[in-house]
Amino acid sequence: MSEEPKPRRRQARGERRIAQLLQAAANVFCANGYTASSTNAIAREAHVSPGTLYQYFPNKEAIALELGERLLHEMREAHGQAFVPENLALPLPELLDAVVDPMIEFNCANPAFLALMYGSDVPGRIAEEHDELHATLLTRVQEVIAHYAPTLSAEDRARTAGMTFAAFKGGLDLILAAPEGAERDATIAELKTLLLRYLSPLVEKSAEKPTEGYAEKPTEGYAEKPVQVPAER
Structure with a gap:
């Protein structure tokens, strides 16, 4: 018989x-x-001996690297759910739901992500990959802003994306600290309200401006839908 x-x-x-x-x-x-x-x-938390742990991982850094790789992979998948071309057809409030909800769901399900990614002594490789992920997320946010407010300059778009992301991170801290249930749901709703009130005037102002001088160019993240960005001069 086969072994x-x-x-x-x-x-x-x-x-x-x-x-x-x-x-x-x-x-x-x-x-x-x-x-x-x-x-x-x-080892105590896992109810195993230190010797058993060392059979699989030589040290704490190796554990952190493996955990970090898995969490970053799941985070990228959450990004994939949030930043899809079809979401750009949604009104801004629904777009915020589609983008914010997967990100909040991931962080609520994986509170270790923030604890590990922002540790003062986190292994360098994790920090580098997290920085790359952060840069990618900022780029995606800029692409969304370019679609909804096409007359914004590149500088304004970058500044708005940075402020939006900072507001999201601040709200996320409050969400994670809130008890699950009605209080957490209310905090999530408040964060969405904050983002909507910040972004809506920019979108409305952009809609009032003529778009002459702007060329439609597809962005890398949304190749299926052209996004308006300022034409080169």
């Missing part, structure tokens, strides 16, 4: 153990922050 199922079972057990250790690490990082966490604390 193939045994290695597969061992591999499956190993994957379950890794998932267990990573979840324990996420809990510890959330509670203590990355810098103050230790492999012993992670």
